[in-house]
Amino acid sequence: MFTAVSKVCCKAAAVARSLLQIQSLTRRFGGVVAADAITLDITADEVHAVIGPNGAGKTTLIGLLSGEITPQEGSIRFEGAEITRLPVYRRSMLGLARSFQITSLFRDFSALDNVALAVQAHRGHSFRFWRDARGEDELRQPALAALVRVGLAERAAVRVDKLSHGEHRQLEIAIALATQPRLLLLDEPMAGMGPEESAQMVQMLRQLKGSMTILLIEHDMEAVFALADRLTVLVDGRIIASGHPEAIRGDAAVRQAYLGEKEGGDQGGRHG
Amino acid sequence: MSASLDPSLNAAPGSVLSARNAFTVALLAIIALFPVYSTLTGDTFVLTLFTRVLILAIGAVSLNLIMGYGGMVSFGHAAYLGIGGYAVGILAKEGIDTGLVQWPVAIAVSALYALVVGALSLRTRGVYFIMITLAFAQMIYYVAIGLDRYGGDDGLTIYKRSQFGGVIDLNNKTLFYYLCFALLLASIYLISRLVNSRFGLVIRGVRSNERRMSAIGFPAFRYKLVCFVIAGAMCGLAGALLANHTNFISPAMMHWTRSGDLIVMVVLGGLGSLFGPLIGAVTFLLLEEGLSRLTEYPDLILGPVLLLVAIYVHGGIEGLLQGRRRG
Numbered sequence: 001m002f003t004a005v006s007k008v009c010c011k012a013a014a015v016a017r018s019l020l021q022i023q024s025l026t027r028r029f030g031g032v033v034a035a036d037a038i039t040l041d042i043t044a045d046e047v048h049a050v051i052g053p054n055g056a057g058k059t060t061l062i063g064l065l066s067g068e069i070t071p072q073e074g075s076i077r078f079e080g081a082e083i084t085r086l087p088v089y090r091r092s093m094l095g096l097a098r099s100f101q102i103t104s105l106f107r108d109f110s111a112l113d114n115v116a117l118a119v120q121a122h123r124g125h126s127f128r129f130w131r132d133a134r135g136e137d138e139l140r141q142p143a144l145a146a147l148v149r150v151g152l153a154e155r156a157a158v159r160v161d162k163l164s165h166g167e168h169r170q171l172e173i174a175i176a177l178a179t180q181p182r183l184l185l186l187d188e189p190m191a192g193m194g195p196e197e198s199a200q201m202v203q204m205l206r207q208l209k210g211s212m213t214i215l216l217i218e219h220d221m222e223a224v225f226a227l228a229d230r231l232t233v234l235v236d237g238r239i240i241a242s243g244h245p246e247a248i249r250g251d252a253a254v255r256q257a258y259l260g261e262k263e264g265g266d267q268g269g270r271h272g
Numbered sequence: 273m274s275a276s277l278d279p280s281l282n283a284a285p286g287s288v289l290s291a292r293n294a295f296t297v298a299l300l301a302i303i304a305l306f307p308v309y310s311t312l313t314g315d316t317f318v319l320t321l322f323t324r325v326l327i328l329a330i331g332a333v334s335l336n337l338i339m340g341y342g343g344m345v346s347f348g349h350a351a352y353l354g355i356g357g358y359a360v361g362i363l364a365k366e367g368i369d370t371g372l373v374q375w376p377v378a379i380a381v382s383a384l385y386a387l388v389v390g391a392l393s394l395r396t397r398g399v400y401f402i403m404i405t406l407a408f409a410q411m412i413y414y415v416a417i418g419l420d421r422y423g424g425d426d427g428l429t430i431y432k433r434s435q436f437g438g439v440i441d442l443n444n445k446t447l448f449y450y451l452c453f454a455l456l457l458a459s460i461y462l463i464s465r466l467v468n469s470r471f472g473l474v475i476r477g478v479r480s481n482e483r484r485m486s487a488i489g490f491p492a493f494r495y496k497l498v499c500f501v502i503a504g505a506m507c508g509l510a511g512a513l514l515a516n517h518t519n520f521i522s523p524a525m526m527h528w529t530r531s532g533d534l535i536v537m538v539v540l541g542g543l544g545s546l547f548g549p550l551i552g553a554v555t556f557l558l559l560e561e562g563l564s565r566l567t568e569y570p571d572l573i574l575g576p577v578l579l580l581v582a583i584y585v586h587g588g589i590e591g592l593l594q595g596r597r598r599g
Contacts, residue, residue: 066487092489104487106480117477121489126470127498133470179488 019044019183019213025064025074027237034060035071036237042183047209049216049224049245052234053257058217059101061234062187065215066098067091079182092121097181099172101188101217105160111171112156116143118178146178147171150204166197173204183213190220202226225249233257292593296547299554303453307446319445325557326452327513332537332549333459334506339535340544341467342499343479344394347402348409349534352382352504354416354526356511361521362422364430371434371442375512382508383501385412390500394493409531416523427522434516442516452513456550459506464546466502475499540581542590551589 020042027035034057042048052058063069065076067088075084083091106114116139120126123138133139147153150170155163163171169189176184189205190198202223208214209227218224224231225245232242233254241254248254303322310319331353338344359378368374393404422428433442442448466472474495477485485492515521524530533556541552559577563570585592 068483068486087491088486089489089491092487098487100484100487104481104484106477106484108480109477113473117473117485118488120470120473121485126474126490126495128470129472130465130469132465132468133473134468136470139470175484175488 017043019079020065020215021077022065023075023077025061025071025076027060027064027069027071033057033237035064037074038234038237038239039074040232040239040242042213042215043230045210045213046229047205047214047216047227048230048232049218049228050232050234051218051221051224055236056234057237058234059187060237062098062185062215062217065185066096089121092179095180095182096185097176097179097183098185099176099187099189101191103165103168103172105168105171105175107160110157110159111147111152111163111167111174112140112143114160114171115146115174115178116140118175119143119146122179143178146174149177149207150174151200165192166194166200169193169197169201170204173201177208181212183215184208186214186216186218188217188219190218190223198223291595292590295593296551299547299551307449311446316445319449321557321561323445323449323452323517324514325553326449326456327510327517328534328537328557329550329553330452330456330459330510330513331507331534332541332553333456333463334503334510335534336538336541336543336545336549337463337466337506338500338503339538340542340548341463341472341479342475342496344496344500345402345535346405346500346503347528347531347535348389348405348407349503349507350526350528350530351385351409351412352507353511353514353530354412354521354523355382355385356508356513357515357521357525358416358419358422358511359508360434360512360515361428361430364432364434365422365428369432369435371436371440371512374434375509378512379505379508382511383505386501386504387497390497390504394496394500406528406531409526409528413523413526413528416526423522425523427520427524430515430519430521433519434512448516452517455509455513460546460550462506471495471498536578538588540578540588542588545587545590548588548590555589 018041022038022040022042025035025038026033036057038061050058050061060069064071067083067086067090070085075082077083078091078094078096081094083094083096086094106117109117113134116133119139119142120133144153144156147156150173152167152170152174155167160168160171169191173186173189176186186205190201193201198220205214205216205227216224216227228245230243231245231248233240233248233251235257240257241248241251303326306318306322310316331349334352335346335349338346356378359381360374363369363374363377389405389408393401393408396404416422417425436442440447440451442451467476474485474490474492477490478492478496482492511525514525537552537556538549539552540555541550542548559574560570563573567573581588587594
């Protein structure tokens, strides 16, 4: 009797701490298994990095979580609620936001317009046909705040196609932040960035730590080890290791499958 | 006023009398003065021609909402001209000649048709969307041919224009002209509010990047559908006007080439610009009228002109006035 109660209690505690539960999620494209029975728990407020070689299924995982890809097997629970087959926009409403690896913006709008649209999505329905939406403080202020957060406030009025690549990447994050997510899915936020820009991005993401849960996919190992609380290694759609970054660094299988192979001997030495 | 009407956020600021605005103002002034010219000279041809221009411009304005702002290329927009026209014609034939019934029916049936077509076609993209809207319009076209009681293939003469209790007499050419002009300006104003409202930004966001719109939490489909219905209703009104203008309805009103004409007007004038559809309608119908006097094959000249605009001018004539070029 007593053990049963304590078991329930511990299970409840575990549920409370876990924000996202992925259970044997599987997705095949033809003969390729892009996600092979992925089981993973994302804890509230952690930064969880997913690494793996090209073609390991990282972006597929983001697609499955954001709802663009439907799994063939398995389930996803977000804050205890089953979301496996919810459409993309409904997941966003629940507090699941994503950024895109290939910049995905509204090109003929200004930076502020881009973010304001994301704010608008979460301020009731948009069947409002008359009032000038660009004059609404309710949308513009939170949008500006998101731009400030990513360091893009001075470029608020600039059209997206006049912004630099680095600024596009910052705007990507600002749009996701503007939806006030509980879970932020970042698909290679440093993609295509120079070392300086990357360092700035790491700095910015570090400031987000603790205020939301982040699932980070990234190739830049320095960034990953600087940010991640936990690390999952994906190879051929399967998780081969998951845990504390230091433990992963020392994991022989991982080193052989990924770190060693990709980073070469001297890098491995630095990590070890 | 013109600044607040401007749909593009980063249009050249400042000067209200830019080349483009000056052109638009001049065009509107000329259009407003045609009845005066007609009265003075007794020449009603221009008035008749431009009544038609104004009516089809309303159709083009409505198409521009879905095509220019919403990115939905409908190849069946003339169906609404037909539905609006047939609503007036059929009701007139059945003895209901008040415009207070005819026009709302024209608008409502068009909206309903748009709801059905949109609900099915907006689940598809690109070429499929174009083909489905075309297929529906063809269906309506053949339904009209099958309406033996209402003239079938030959069409139906309307003996009495829509009645408005003696307050507005549509038989008065000048009055009818100004009514069409006022409705056109009202449509343009409506669109100018719409495309800058929350709803309008959603529609434009969907055209720009539908995937991202879903990702930030918008159910894109229902916004597109409502936009599609608004455009259909607006074009239904144009159909009601057209039937009153020609005193005649026939399936030819909604022939697929008519849908093509509307697309051409919008592209020629400038996709996604407020006054572009009007400029496009004026240009297209004047070219068509003028060329058909010069040659038996006006399309031989019209075609290459359109080709040149499509290839070299980004944003149609409206874009040209702003000094925008492709490349």
